[in-house]
Amino acid sequence: MNYLLDVNIILDYFNDRRREQFKTSIEAFNYCYEKNENIFLSSSSFDNIAFLKIKELKEEKGYSTKKSKELVAEIINFLIDKFKIAKTPSYMEIDYEDIEDSQIIASAKAINAKVITRDKGMLKKYSNIAITPQDFLENRENKNNIDFANLKKQYFMYQPELEEEMDKVLNNSSYIMGSAVKELEENLETFTGAKNAITCSSGTDALLLAMMALDIEPDDEVITTPFTFIATAETIAFLGAKPIFVDIDEKTYNIDPSKIEEKITSKTKVIMPVSLYGQASDMEAIEAIAKKHNLKVIVDGAQSFGSSFNGVSDSNLGDISTTSFFPAKPLGCFGDGGAVFTNSDELAQKIKSLRVHGQSKRYHHKYIGMGGRMDTLQCAIVDVKLKHYKKDLALRQEVASKYSEALKDKELVLPFLDERATSAFAQYSVRVKDRDAVQARLKEQGIPTAVHYPMPLHLQECFAYLGYKKGDFPISEAVSEEIMSLPMNPYVSDDEIEYISNVIKG
Amino acid sequence: MQLIIDIPSTSLGDKIIQILNAFKNDGVKIKKQVESQKNDESLLTKEYIKENWRELVMTSGDSSDYYKSDQYYEDRAKDYEERGKI
Numbered sequence: 001m002n003y004l005l006d007v008n009i010i011l012d013y014f015n016d017r018r019r020e021q022f023k024t025s026i027e028a029f030n031y032c033y034e035k036n037e038n039i040f041l042s043s044s045s046f047d048n049i050a051f052l053k054i055k056e057l058k059e060e061k062g063y064s065t066k067k068s069k070e071l072v073a074e075i076i077n078f079l080i081d082k083f084k085i086a087k088t089p090s091y092m093e094i095d096y097e098d099i100e101d102s103q104i105i106a107s108a109k110a111i112n113a114k115v116i117t118r119d120k121g122m123l124k125k126y127s128n129i130a131i132t133p134q135d136f137l138e139n140r141e142n143k144n145n146i147d148f149a150n151l152k153k154q155y156f157m158y159q160p161e162l163e164e165e166m167d168k169v170l171n172n173s174s175y176i177m178g179s180a181v182k183e184l185e186e187n188l189e190t191f192t193g194a195k196n197a198i199t200c201s202s203g204t205d206a207l208l209l210a211m212m213a214l215d216i217e218p219d220d221e222v223i224t225t226p227f228t229f230i231a232t233a234e235t236i237a238f239l240g241a242k243p244i245f246v247d248i249d250e251k252t253y254n255i256d257p258s259k260i261e262e263k264i265t266s267k268t269k270v271i272m273p274v275s276l277y278g279q280a281s282d283m284e285a286i287e288a289i290a291k292k293h294n295l296k297v298i299v300d301g302a303q304s305f306g307s308s309f310n311g312v313s314d315s316n317l318g319d320i321s322t323t324s325f326f327p328a329k330p331l332g333c334f335g336d337g338g339a340v341f342t343n344s345d346e347l348a349q350k351i352k353s354l355r356v357h358g359q360s361k362r363y364h365h366k367y368i369g370m371g372g373r374m375d376t377l378q379c380a381i382v383d384v385k386l387k388h389y390k391k392d393l394a395l396r397q398e399v400a401s402k403y404s405e406a407l408k409d410k411e412l413v414l415p416f417l418d419e420r421a422t423s424a425f426a427q428y429s430v431r432v433k434d435r436d437a438v439q440a441r442l443k444e445q446g447i448p449t450a451v452h453y454p455m456p457l458h459l460q461e462c463f464a465y466l467g468y469k470k471g472d473f474p475i476s477e478a479v480s481e482e483i484m485s486l487p488m489n490p491y492v493s494d495d496e497i498e499y500i501s502n503v504i505k506g
Numbered sequence: 507m508q509l510i511i512d513i514p515s516t517s518l519g520d521k522i523i524q525i526l527n528a529f530k531n532d533g534v535k536i537k538k539q540v541e542s543q544k545n546d547e548s549l550l551t552k553e554y555i556k557e558n559w560r561e562l563v564m565t566s567g568d569s570s571d572y573y574k575s576d577q578y579y580e581d582r583a584k585d586y587e588e589r590g591k592i
Contacts, residue, residue, distance in 0.1 A: 008573065016517040016566040051585060052573060056565040061515065067547045074559035098574070 002156075004040040004086055004108045005032065006117035007048050007100075009133065014053065014075060028116055028133035031140065033082055038156065040086040041079055042107035048100065050076065084156055086111045087163065095125070105129055111156075146496055148448040149328045150489040154392075158384055165380040178376030184383040185339075191306075191386060192315035194341035196348035199374035200355050203302040203324020204231040206338035207272075208238065209372055210298045210320040213340075213350045216241050216269055223263055224272040224300075225255040226456040226468075227476040232274055232300050233457045243466065244268070245458050247473040251416040253277065253429075253483075256475075257285035261293075270296045275304030275314050277452070277485075278330065278396075278424035279417065283309045283317050290318075298322065302338075303426035305331045306393045310420050315341040320351075325374075325382050330396060330424045331389055333378040395490035396425040402494065403428050403486065406501035413482075427452055431482040438504060439484060445503045450485045508537070512549065514558060517566045 012018040012025035019026050032039040050072050057068040092106030101122050108115045108129055115130045117123060122130045131139075147153070155162065169180060181199055188197035200206050216222065218240030224232055226245040233243035244263050249256040255273045271290050273281035280299070290297045297318035301307075304314040305323045315321045323329075325337035340351050350367070353359055358369030385392075400423070404414050413431035417423055429452060432438050439449050456476040458468035470477065486500060513519040526534055555562065572578055586592045 008570075011569075011573070014563050014565070015569075016564055017568055018570070051582060052569065053563065053565075055581065056567055056569060057563065060565045060567045063550075064547060067550055070550075070552075070555055071559055071563050074555060075563055078559075100574075 002038045002040060002108075002111050002113035003032065003136065004042060004104065004111070004113040004115045005029070005083065006104060006115055006119060006122065006130075007045050007052070008118045009116055010041070010045070010049055010079065011052060012118075015056075022118060022133070024133040024137060025118060028136050031137065032116075037153065038084075038113075039082075040084045040107070040111055040113055042088060042104045043085050044088045044100065044103035044107060046076060046079075049079075084159065086113065098122075101125070146447050146487050146492075146500070147489070148450065148487045150487075150491050151327055151332070153491050154385075154489070158388060161384045161387075162381060165384050166377060169377045169380050175376050176373060178379075180376045180380035180383060181374065184379040184386070187383060187386055188315075188339060188341070191389070192313040192341060194313065194316040194321070195343040196341065196345065197315075198340045198342075198348060198351045198355065199379055200338050200340060200351075200372045201374055202336040203322060203326060203329075203338040204235060205355075205370065205372045206302075206322035206324065206340045207231060207235040207298070207300060208370065209340050209351050209354050210322055211235060211239055211241070211270065212354050212367075212369070213320065213342075213347050214270060214296050214298070219267060220269045221265060221267040222270045222272050223255075223260055223268060225274050225276070225476070226458040226473050227253055227453065227479060228274040228276060228300070228457065229302070229453065230457065230460065230462075231302070232272065233463065236272070237463070241269075242267075243457070243463070245468065245473060247475050248479065249282070250475050250479075252279060252281070252418060253479055254279065254281035255286070257282050257289060260286070260289050264289075264293050264295070268293070268295060270298055272298045272300055273318075274300040274302075275307060277415065277429055278304045278307050278426040279415075279421050280304060280307060280309035280314050280317060282418070284420070287318070296320075302326070303329065304424045305329065306389060307424040308422045309418075314424070315339075316343070319344065320347060325378065330393065330426050331382060331385055333374075333381045333385075335375075335378055337374045337378045337382060339374075392490045393424060396488065397423070399488065399490065399492045399497070400425045400428050402497050403492075403501075406497050407504065410501070410504055412504070425488060427485040428488040429483050429485045431479065432484050432504075433482065435482055435484050438506075441506060442500070442503055445499075447500050447503060448487060451480075451483060452485050453483075454480055456480050514562050515564050517564050518561055 009025050009029055012022045013029045053072045054068040057063045057071060086107040087110055088103045088107050089110040092102050095102040104115060105126050116133055116136045117130050185197045185199055200209055216239050220241040221244045222236045222241050223244045223246055225248055227248045236243040246255050246259045246263055248254060253276050271286055273286055299318040299321040301314045301321050302324035307314045315323060321341045323339050325333040342348050354367055354369040355372035358365045358367030360366040407414060442449050456473060457463055458472055526536060
């Protein structure tokens, strides 16, 4: 829950008499101050706080206006440092009796917050939004309420920058292929070291574009893993090609390179490893096999942006690498988005054309393509997050490391990290024997979990035509029955890790 | 021994006076209470404000009724006028 502090609560904090008189205000303020998250002030409040405090300082202490302003600047800096600012949105409903209240209420609505106030008028008029400090203290959330991906927290952390960049896009109306698209692509190239980054409409479309660029056609075969999200194999089938599954390595859950060569035929065109949960497959082995058999490699890096193998970015592996900016991904947008990476200028040019209906110039179409562009707004959002991504990635890795330490003595199979690899830890997934029972116990204690993935692709109904049966890929099948993902995001706290660990222990 | 101290706010001053008065029976006397700093802002340097702003901004007047009163709106208008905003 978000909360917004009204002006009177702020003024109480900086006035000795009011501190004595309104002790619950001070208790609420102190709690908000210590909690230091999801607490906001309306952007419309600062001028009033400044005016009132300057007046008090001048009248009571005899300070000059100049000195009073200097002192009040310290108050404002303190407030901005400790709390977040909520905008006053254009959709506010003006109450002509008290316009300031309208602004504060509108700010609260913009961030889905309750207003903590002593203002009796506001409490009466906006009883569904305004609460007293006493109500706040009695109803504050004390119980563990763990978020799986915690997208809300990330949004509010970068809110000022996100709002600014989104406003720029909305103001210039270049919704498709606006300047933020090119800017993001250049920044992605710098971040990954890949020569070309081409944004597109989703991680799924990134795979499609990659295969279309390599002229994958009906009857071609693409070797991949059955233990992945449907998009990996779905896109192969969508192009009329045949997904050829190879079982996974029991430690990394990625495609087992030692089983690839036996599946290569004259129809094989591509090997498509998936960097599951954020860690690349054994690319040394896969690229050697591809080279030996003259095959192309497309890395499905939907979950692994920012990870590396032998010091090379996951997005710079294979002939083409892809990623997804789906919101829950380590680097996510506010909708669908993705990117294709390649060091080949020729392929990059073709992919750029394919994502705009195969267009070579306006209304001239060289290829059968698709409407596969990532919109400007989503690019602007990802570009803001990319600036903070190294820090976020390090925090994810730290959370994973702490999980592994806390869970090491439990009867679980913990994530295995190849010494040549770093992981983006899109998921922190463990294997547990009695998964259903453990999930139920965690759910009861407010801990969300997920299963990535409960059924390997060779057993999916849509792939029945491929003729696979249960038992064909025993490791994928076994892992799919035991795998369970724990809450993973940059903000999982030490206390939460300890709590989750204790609940798992039972 | 005599001690001269500079107290940045009235509220803090009141508290210190209260403490000192507790030693009245031991012979401690408040000889003189001077509001010398009230209008002398030379001591309020940027550095001093940075370090002591919390104490310096504390007030004790009761302005609860003032906020949103007619007088408040009049004062805001006056403030706007003084700042050349209207």
